[in-house]
Structures are given as structure tokens and as C-alpha cells.
Amino acid sequence: MPKRYVIIGAGAIGGSVGGRLHQAGRDVVLVARGQHLDVLRNEGLRLRTPDEDVTLRVPAVAGPDELVLSDDDVLVFATKTQQVEAALVAWADAPVRGGDGSEGTAGSRLPALMALNGVASEAMALRWFARVVGVCLWLPSVHLTPGEVIIRGGPRSGMLHLGSVPAARETTLLAEVAADLEAANFDVPLPADVMPWKYRKLISNLANGLQALLGAGGGSAPLARAVDAEARAVLDAAGIEVTTDAEESAARAAAFTMHHVPGVPDDVGGSTWQSLQRGTGNVETDYLNGEIARIAHAHGTEAPLNTRLASLVRRAAARGQQPGEISADELAVALGLESADAS
Template sequence: MPNRYVIVGAGAIGGAVGGRLHQAGRPVVLVARGEHLEVLRRDGLRLRTPDEDVRLDVPVVGGPDELELTPDDVLVFATKTQQVDAALRTWADVDVHADGRVVGPAGALLPVLTALNGVAAEPMALRYFSRVVGVCVWMPSVHLTPGEVIIRGGPTSGMLHLGSVPAGREHDLLAGVSADLVAATLDAPRPDDVMPWKYRKLISNLANGLQALLGAGGGSKDLATALEGEARTVLAAAGIEVTPDAEEAAARSAGFSMHHVPGVPDDVGGSTWQSLQRGTGNVETDYLNGEIARIAHGIGQEAPYNARLASLVRQAAARGQQPGAVTAAEVAEALGLA
């Protein structure tokens, strides 16, 4: 039987991956909530790309009580990192059915893909699931409107590096998932160890909080450089392997590029910007910049720039602040970089 992908968190990444898999004829179930769920049930998923604007009748549920899991299911967690622990706990003890009977819980039987930013989701997932596949997500997608996902990449929609955690397992599963993603217009490399790729992506994501505070065109290059430099120092001191810049650049150049989507402003920001724009009240910065602070504290060091930025963005989200509400000079002063 082919894999069925149960995508928990049908936002920018989950909705985009799910929509593309559905278009490729792969079985997909989206898991959503709130108004997004209502619109998906009523109207289907609106998928907008540089080349198309379509509505897809993708199956959607509000939770595990609305479907029956089988051994052919792959759970894809595409929430924000601050939401994933609760999602993992929700699904870990759900019964898996085969031949009309329960054969065990999802946590013991089903593979999970952690398709979200940062490096914290994999150890979280291993608390509840024995089969964990880390995913390093490079996919320029946007979710601001209920029922709608925008993909800005082309000619491929994005690149998802896949690898078991710990490394060296799940070869057959990875081959099948990679083939399905390639059929769905996504690149899906399988490095020997995916975590160095995820740490390199973590470095790239450290400026997400700056973009959220300052707006998409806020002029934060010098601040981003300071955050990245501090992070590289911390990761090196902790002995954490990071994919070399040249290797990442080569992979990026062989993959997708950004394209204009008709009717969509080109200055729409990334995931943290989108969270502030939607007024979600929470952001993933604690698992990006905050992750650098955590690693530093764990080896008896400090990461003041990243720790202070995480605090600034956390407070901005709590008070409903919109992107662009502060200036680069104000942020620099708050970080101690003025």
C-alpha cells in the first residue's frame, strides 16, 4: 500500500506540502483547526503558486478522533515548534488499526516527519515516537488567509532534506517518502545525517525575529550578522556539526528560486513575520534564537544578542504587535549593539 500522509498543521508548510502531494496523486489528510479548518472543509484548499491558482479537495480533519490510522500512515508534523509538543502528545497514543483490530499505538508503530524550523522538535518527538525522521525545510510559502496557502518557489516548490534521527535508519521509508516528494515538485535529498543541515538552517532563521519586529524591509543586515556570529561561536564551542556554507549554497543553487505570485506582494515575510501579522499571540523565536541561548547556557556561556532578541519578539507577540512597529536603531539598543 502507498503511504498516506497525515499532515498535522496545515499552514504554510503543511498545507503547501499536502497540496502538492495531493496534486501528485498521493493519499493525504490535512489536520487543521479553527477558521482555517472550516474554510478547508467548505471550500477546499486554495493553492496559489507562480503558475496556478487552484482549489484542491484535500481531505481534512480536526483531530485524530475523525480518522482511523493504519500502518501505512506517515505523520507529518508541520506546526510551529512552540506547538509541536502538544501535537505530538495528542497523536502518540492514538490506536493504529489493521485487519479490523487495533495493533498498537501510533507512537510505537508509525513514522513521524518533523517538518518545522529549529532543532528542538526531533528530541521532543523521540519522547513519544520510536521512528523519527528530521526534515530540513527550505520552502518559501505563505499562510495568512484561512483556507489559502501560497508557494513562491519555482521550478521546484522547495527542498526538504530528510534523515532518520538517529541517523542510519528507515532506509526504505526514506526512499519512498523522497520519491513521493519529488513527484510532488519538491527536491528531497537524503544526507547521511540531517541534523547538520538543520543546524545550518537554524543559523539562517536567526534573523526571522528581526524581520518580524522591523518589517520585511527593515534594514537589519548588521544586526543579523551579529546574531549569526554569536551563534556560530556557540555551536563551535558546543562541538555541534553544521553543514558548511559552501555545501548549503550549492544545494540552494541547484534547487528552487523565488518567483512572483500574481496578486501577492513580494515583500511578504517569513514564518515569524507571518505569526505576528496574523496576531497568533505566540512565535517560534524561543526555539530559534532561544535555542542558541539554551546551548550557550548548557556549556556555561552566554548568548546575549540571541537571548535578548527572543525576549523582544516574545513580548511583541504577547501584546499583538504588528511587523514594522519598531526601528532597527531601537532593536540595536535593546540588544546592546547600539
């Protein structure tokens, strides 16, 4: 049966995935809020890529009360991790009607695809959903303006590894969803276990906080190496499997490279940078750098660099700090390093 994709959180990731699925002829509903929802409803979703600038009339709703769910629905959670628990609670008890007239809830019957950075959302989702799929995101996208998302990858829009959690379940579902996403211009590997890929992506996302504080061109490479090295030591000590750098680089290079999008500055930053730039008041670093701190604490060790960085970004978001308001040397001192050249 054809599936309907309910994209919960139609920002950079959700809007990109939903927009591309809609272009591929799949049934899609975007879930958003505030001014973004108003623009989606009244004007449509503006999707900008290296090759096109189009407006898509994708149905948009505020929540589960505006939909009638069926067994053919796939819920794609694409909020930030600090927002996903509220979304899971809001959707878990939504009624679902089967084609045979039976009734149940979204949590008991529908698959929940966790299209979020970090590694925490899958375990969170299992509290409310019986069918959970992890999604490892390599999708360079931007959402700064209500009603608009920008995809910067090409020729494919990105790469989405899919895997059920626990592993080795949902084989039929994964094949069907992968086929739809591939038709929507994504590469979709199906590893036996998606979590090592998500831990590797977590390491890549640890520098998001540095970029958010310093600005997109803030010269954070030495600091990033120090944060990266600490995280790898923590994960290794905890015995957590991580996909190798070579595996990740080969897979990603085969899928896409970054391209210029007409009218969009090339120095636009990543997801945490975008959160500070938009002044959302909250950021996901507690589930990126903070996840490294949590793992360290759970195993009786420390992760001072990642712990301090999570705190600095959290406080910056709370007071409305914009990217680039601190220098690399100032940030190094705040992290307990002598200078930005420390590694």
C-alpha cells in the same frame, strides 16, 4: 503499499506539502483548526504558486478522533515548534490497526516526520514516537488567509532534506517518502545525518525575529550578521556539526529560486513575520534564537544577542505588536548594540 500522509498543522509548510502531494495523486489528510479548518472543509485548499492558482479538495479533520489510522500512514508534523508538544501528545496514543489485524498506537508504529524549523522537535518527538524523521525545510511559503497557502519557489517548490533520528535508520521509508515528495515537485536529498543541515537552517532562521520586529523591508542585515556570528561561535564552542554555507547554497540553488506570485506582494515576510502579522499571540523564536541561548547556557557560556532578541519577539507577540513598529536603531539599542550599523 501506497502511503497516506496525515499533515498535522496545515499552515504555510503543511498546506504546501499536503497540497503538492495531493496534486501528485497521493493520499493526503490535512489537520487544522478554527476558521482555517472550516474553510478547508467547506471550500477546499487554495494553493497559489508562481504558475497556478487552484483550489484542491483535500480531506481535512480536526484531530485523530476523526481518523482510522493504519500502518500505511505517515504523520507529518508541520506546526510551529512551540505548538508541537501538544500535537505529539494528541497523536501518540491514537490507535493504529495493522493489515494483519494487530493493534498498536501511533507512537509505537507510525513514522513521525518533523517538518519544523529549529532543531528541538526531533528530540521532543522521541519522547512519544519510536520512529522519528528530521526534515530540513527550504520551502518559501506563506499562510496569512484561512484556507490559503502560497508557494513562492520555482521551478521546484522547495527542498526537503530527510533523515532518520538517530541517523542510519528507516532506509526503506525514507526512499519511499522521498519518491512521493519528488513526484510532488520537491527536491529531497537524503543525507547520512540530517541534523547538521538542520543546524545550518537554524542559523538562517535567526534573522526571522529581526524581520518580524522591523518589517519585511526593515534593513536588518547588520543586526543579522551580529546575531549570526554569535550563534556560530556558540555552536562551534559546543562542538556541534553544521553544514557549510557552500554546501547549503549549492544544494538550495539547484532546487529553486524565489519567484513572484501574481497578486501577492513580494515583501511578504517569513514564518515569524507571518505569526506577528496574523496576531497568533505566540512565535517560534524561543526555539530559534532561544535554542542558541539554551546551547550557550548548557555549555557555560552566554548568547546575549540571541537571548535578548528571543525575549523581544516573545513580548511583541504577547502584546499583539505588528511588524515594523520599531526602527532598526531602536532595536539595536534594545539588543545592547550602539546602532543598527553594528556588526
